Amino acid sequence: MKYDTIIIGGGLSGLMAGVKLARSGSKVAIISSGQSALHFHSGSFGLLGHADGKELLHPLEAIGTLPAGHPYSKIGAESIPALADDAKQIFADAGLTFIGDSSKNHFRLTPLGLCEPSWLTMDDYATCENPSETGWRKATIINFKGFLDFLPGFLADGLKKHNLPCDYAEITLPAIERLRRNSSEMRAAAIAKVLKGPVLEMLASEINRAAGNSDVVFMPAVVGIDSEQPVRELRSMVIPKLLCVPVLPMSVCGMRSQIRLRRYFEQLGGTYFLGDNVTRGYMEGPALKEIETANLSGMSLQADNFILATGSFFSQGLVAEPDRIYEPVLGADVEAPSDRSLWCGKSIFDNQPYMQFGVTTDRDFHVMFNGVPAGNVYAVGAILGGSNPIREGSGGGVAILSALQVARNIIAAGRADNSEAQA
Template sequence: MIYDTIIIGGGLSGLVAGVKLASAKKRVAIITSGQSALHFLSGSIGLLSAVDGEPVSDPIASLEKLPENHPYNKIGAGRISSMAGEAADILKAAGIVVDGNAGETRYRLTPLGAWEPTWLVMDGIASCPHPSKCPWRKATVVNFHGYLDFFPEYVADGLREAGIEAECHEVKLPELVRLRKSCSEMRAASIAKILRGEVLRKLAIELNALGGDSEVLLLPAVIGLKSMQETEELQAMVKKTIRYVPVIPMSVAGVRAQSMLRNYFEKLGGTYFLGDSVSRGNFSDGRLESVHTANLGETVLEADDFILATGSFFSQGLVAKPDAIVEPVFGLDVDQTAERTERYDKNFFAPQRYMRFGVETDKEFRVSRGGKTVANLRAIGSILSGADPLKEGSGAGIALLSAVCVARKLITLN
């Protein structure tokens, strides 16, 4: 099977690159295990919220402070703004509605009641331009009885800090009590599977019965696993505005986003190899010719270009060994510290050097192997080195923008 581009990894960056290439009528395949860091998404997408520990209010204006090998610098500060707009448009085209724009920071409410600076916030997730400019005077935080992955009192504390009156209520649904009979099932994704149809109508009745004079109901983000249908249905039945607060993963918003991007990709004609993984590649003359996968055996998949979007340690795109960090699929060159003691800071909350590790790439995101650039293999997303996605609040932003950047390049090349 021959493709224009094969993308290895079906997380945020792989899917967005796939959608963009497929939109340009390219023959694209995505090879993915099916799981990705998207399943653990917070419900918001950060671009850049801090540099060297200093918060930034204007992400675009702060790009110049980033180190030279930072992915954003490879994209080029001048192009970030237009690419950010394009990335947001791709999400919207897939049906993922987002609030926010690249020039300004938004604040998302966290399950522990903090206000986390970010860029794009997914539809329905509670956020505002600034905690001091929240549109609500009074909010009701609603939790499901016996659900432990959402902390209503803490959310209420966070609201009060922003000058909003807050009260907490619990809703008891018999269908969810049954779920708790196998204790470990009371988790976001399982609840989302139950909160639909008749149960959703019961929930609406409970919510309407709460009364009170608050303008908004804040619920744990555990509704709508596949599409926005359930959240829209619920809002239609409930008088007050409903907003959602992220919970301890699995992230229902993340699973939904992945599902919507995948559907859109396939609708555009892309090929999606689900439940498969690339086992090795065939290299020749500094190019990757084809790849073998776990499921296809001796059948190889060929392409003009390849994109590696396998993620960081968490997604197994990088694997840490006692003496080295390796890229397990192709054995690519990895930016890393030699001594294992130097990888980590003793303070869990300090910047950790290992977070910056990733595959080495040139200015066009081409990877290298044994010190030599591979001409047609590019890396995108959190497998890239040079950024601290957590401390910068840049993880999802890098995933989106490096995907758009590389896809643009491949479209203009061929």
């Protein structure tokens, strides 16, 4: 099988690159072994939330000062706003509504009641422009009886620090009680599957009853697994402002993003191989010629371009062994010291150097093999070295913007080749 581009890994970065390329009419395949960081998603993407240990309000100003090896520096600070606008449009076209803008961070409410700087947040989630003036007067926090993946006590304690008085109410419904018969079923994704149609009406009336004179209600983010529609319906029936707060995984909003982006990619003509693992690639000189997968062994998968979007250690895009860190699919060069004592900080709260490890690329994100860039292999997303998603609050931004930048370059190179051929 021959494609214009094959993307290895179907998380956020693989999907964003795939959608952008498929929108331009390219023949694209994504091969993904399964679960991605989106399944653990908070509802917000960070662009750059912190620099030098300080919270940032205007991320674009700080992006220009990042070191040369940072993925944003490779993209170029001047290109970030347009790519960020492009991302928001792609999400909207896929049926995902995000609030936020690259010029100014807003603050998302965490499950602990803290306010974290963010770039894009799903519009059903709790956010504010200014943590010291949230604009909320009194809150009711609701939870479902028996749902242990949401911790209202921590949330209430955090909100009190923002001078927001909170009431708490526990709600149950017959459909939820049925789930409770088996305690392992009382998880976010299972609850989301029953919260639709008439059950939403019953839930709305329970919330209205519990809300009393509160002007805002916080509920666990367990509505709308494959579409925003159930959240919209519920919000239209609840009298106070209804806002969702992240819960322990699986993340319903992250699954919604994964499902909607994949569906949109397939509507555009893309092919998504789910549950398959790319096991190796075959180089011909400085270019990757074909790859092999576990399920399609014996079948040659060829493309003009390949994008490595296999994530970091969490998704096994990088693997750590006692004496080395390596990229397991293609054997790409990895930026990481060989001295193991330099991988981790001493305390769990210290800076963790391994967060910054990743495959080595040139400025255009061509992957390096033995110090030489491969002309047709790119890396995007969490597998890139040079950024620290936790310290910087930049994980989502690096994944989305590097993917769009690489897709944009592949499209531009294809157009240049076509006009040369026509001339």
